[in-house]
Amino acid sequence: MGEHGVSPGLATVGPVSGWAVExxxxxxxxxxxxxxxxTGSVLCGLAWNVGSLIAFRVLQGIGGGLLLPVLQTLVMRAAGGRSLGRLMAAITLPVMVVPILGPVLGGLIVGHLSWRWIFYVNLPVCLLALALAWRGVPKDTPRLGLATLVYGLSETGVARASAIPVGAVLIALFARHALRVRDPLVDLRLFQDRAxxxxxxxxxxxxLTLFGGMFLLPLYYQQVRGEGVIAAGLLLAPQGLGSLLARVTGPLTxxxxxxxxxxxxxxLCALGTLPFLFPHPGAALLAVALVVRGLGVSAANMAVMVGAYQGLDRARIPHAGTSIRIVQQVGGGVGTAVLATVLAHGHGGTAFPHAFxxxxxxxxxxxxxxxxLPVRVASAELPS
Structure with a gap:
């Protein structure tokens, strides 16, 4: 991944998912x-130097970048526009919980095993997913500027100064092209729908909120509170508990x-972040705050996804999934870049409070x- 947790590889392949599904x-x-x-995970575990690891991470990122938008397309099409809140709770829960609990597992692996097991741990999960998908996923009737921008946001100095404007120009050119052709890679006409x-x-x-928190919180526990890598990961676990609790908001949506x-x-996310603005908050208060923060971020994320899909016809779902993931990835890049800049220009004990x-x-x-947002978006049943 990029320095602050947003991968240019994921951003590159994301726009292709809707086109490929169609x-x-x-x-x-x-x-x-x-x-x-x-395959990328296995090869990363077998990497013999930094160059090979980077190359294999690109391969892994291509596969990983396709997984969530394609999964959302499959589930939304199968749902026919019904119970989107419950479905989105099931889909987005792992996506919200895993990055939060990742530092715990990563710290334990690095502390007790080889770093290669960070990649090998994916093997049993992927093999099980392949077996289930082969048997259970039905067939359908088929029908680079973003990466440069995300790279610029995740880097510093000259790399950022050159990559950001180049990426912005490439995106503008792509947008002009996408609005002129009949069947674009990413359907920008979706943005004409207000919801x-x-x-x-x-x-x-x-x-901004999710990836910015993923960037700030581990650093806070290590640099301000003096915790080790494993301890910092364990102290962040309450945020994962909050994300699990957020599942009840699916039916509510x-x-x-x-x-x-x-x-x-x-x-709730703002409330859960406030204790980190003050000097020397108690450990118990921070644990409760993380539960509240995790609940708020995950609940909002699920509801946002429901709002994005409601009212769309079947043909537009693949492009909707692609677009929403692109926007979230770019938000993560901007958020981490802004917070990293605030930290870099902070002074002494005020740097982290300002960033929070x-x-x-x-x-x-x-x-x-x-x-x-509309009070309630029309959720006409999608044709099967």
Whole structure:
């Protein structure tokens, strides 16, 4: 991954997922993505130097970048527009919990085993997923500028100064082309739908909050509170508990619509971040704050995804999944870049409080955008 947890490899392949699902059997795209991720994981574990590890991580990133958007497409199409909140809770829960609990597992592996096992641990999971997908996933009837920008956001100095404007220009050229052709790689016309456009903006802001927190919190525990890698990972585990609790908000989103759940989730995230702004908060207070923060971020993320898919017809679902993931990845790159800059220019004991204040401000802005969502988006049943 990139320095701050956002991978240019994932950003590169993300836009391809909707195009691939439309032109090939989505079952084969899913199986192919799993196979690439599995192969890349094995090769990363066998890497003999830094160069080979980077090359194999690119391969792993190609597979990993396809997995979630293709999975969302498969599930949303199968759902036919029904119970999107419950389904999104099931889909996004691992995505929210694993990055939060990852430092715990990673710290334990690095502390007690070889670093190669960070990659080998993927093998049994991927093999099980391949077996289940081969038997259970139905067949469908088939129908580089972003990476440069994300790379620039994840780097510093000259690399950032040159990559960001180049990436922005390439994205602008792509947008101009996509709006002119009939069947673009990414369907930008989706953003003409008010609910989808607002959900995409919220996905961007949620990416700021999620990836920004993933960047800040481990550093806080290690640099401010003097904890080791394993201890810091264990102290972050309550955030994973909060994400698990957020699963109950899926049915709530189905009943009330995305808007109240998004706003409540972002408010909880802001509340859970506030204790980190003050000097020497107690360990028990921080643990409770992390539970609240994890609950808020995960609940908001699920509701945002529901808002993005509601009301879309079957043909637009692959492109919707692609677009929403792109926006969230870019939000993560921007969030980590902003918070890294705040930390780098901070002074002494004020650096982390200022950075957490910025993180809190992101969530406040997201609350304002969330209030603009429709009260309830029409969720017409999708054709099977």
């Amino acid at each position: 032109r090939y059997d989505s079952r084969h795209v899913w199986l192919g993505a799993l196979t690439l991720f599995l 989808f456009a607002l959900s995409s903006l919220l996905a961007f802001l949620n990416g 189905d009943r009330l619509g995305p808007r109240p759940v998004v706003v409540a989730g972002m408010l 204040a910025w993180a809190t401000a992101f969530t406040v802005v997201a609350c304002g955008v969330g209030l603009c």
